[in-house]
Amino acid sequence: MAKDKRLKTANPQTKPSPAVKAAAAAAVTTPPDWPAFKPPLPVVDLEFDSLVEDKVVVLRSFFPKNLCRDYVSFLRTLPLITTPGKPKRGDAVRVNDRFQIQDPRFADRLWLETGLKEAVLRDEVSHLWGGQVVGLNPNIRVYRYTPGQFFDAHYDDANNVTLTTTTPPTQSRTTWTILIYLTSSTEGCVGGETVFYPHDRQSAKEAIPVSLETGMLLLHKHGDDCMLHEGREVKAGEKWVLRTDLCVLRK
Numbered sequence: 001m002a003k004d005k006r007l008k009t010a011n012p013q014t015k016p017s018p019a020v021k022a023a024a025a026a027a028v029t030t031p032p033d034w035p036a037f038k039p040p041l042p043v044v045d046l047e048f049d050s051l052v053e054d055k056v057v058v059l060r061s062f063f064p065k066n067l068c069r070d071y072v073s074f075l076r077t078l079p080l081i082t083t084p085g086k087p088k089r090g091d092a093v094r095v096n097d098r099f100q101i102q103d104p105r106f107a108d109r110l111w112l113e114t115g116l117k118e119a120v121l122r123d124e125v126s127h128l129w130g131g132q133v134v135g136l137n138p139n140i141r142v143y144r145y146t147p148g149q150f151f152d153a154h155y156d157d158a159n160n161v162t163l164t165t166t167t168p169p170t171q172s173r174t175t176w177t178i179l180i181y182l183t184s185s186t187e188g189c190v191g192g193e194t195v196f197y198p199h200d201r202q203s204a205k206e207a208i209p210v211s212l213e214t215g216m217l218l219l220h221k222h223g224d225d226c227m228l229h230e231g232r233e234v235k236a237g238e239k240w241v242l243r244t245d246l247c248v249l250r251k
């Protein structure tokens, strides 16, 4: 696929009604009261496993199962918005329920209070990230996929992000996508694998499917080096995911 024809992940929107706009506006301004990280994290030695060299790595048991359960119960109470109708030209089809919030404090908690920072900054992996990692994207997204829902093949963009919890604020750029899977077959979710296509073709032969694991954190490189990828259709149960991005210092 030519770079200029790349499908982006912008929210596929038809014209939302004023009521939908008002609900979305209310939802984006007030950060939720996210559950505490209990028990204290990390619960295991966080060691990256590489799934695709220099492109996809995972941390298993990043969240323990009971914390995932607490999070899913909590996330259910948020005003998730179901993807409206047809995507704009050039946007990937995302059919799921989503909650999105600018929450610099929660991004900091995920970075500083989970062991993620220490794991990411280790010498063995620090070359992967495309610069000096300074934190996580405050743009936090929650996805719920119910049976029939999926995220069609697309590329994730790199974005410029200002981190506001430092003085002075830090100008950064996102380089890797972070997905934290909160459910899997253990909770009855069938399907929903995140699938990577290393050669820009959505071909079954070349597919690298990553099965859901409850509590697993996945990082994949995005921007110019992003692999084509999709979230496969969920066939039963629910797939819940938390999404943010790794941010490096902008030069």
Ligand SMILES: O=C(O)CCC(=O)C(=O)O
Pocket (backbone or CB within 6 Å): 009, 143, 151, 156, 177, 179, 192, 193, 194, 195, 229, 230, 231, 232, 241, 243
């Ligand atoms: O839900 C998934 O497995 C993939 C999500 C994704 O590709 C994205 O958030 O850009």
Ligand SMILES: [Fe+2]
Pocket (backbone or CB within 6 Å): 009, 154, 155, 156, 177, 229
């Ligand atoms: Fe993506």
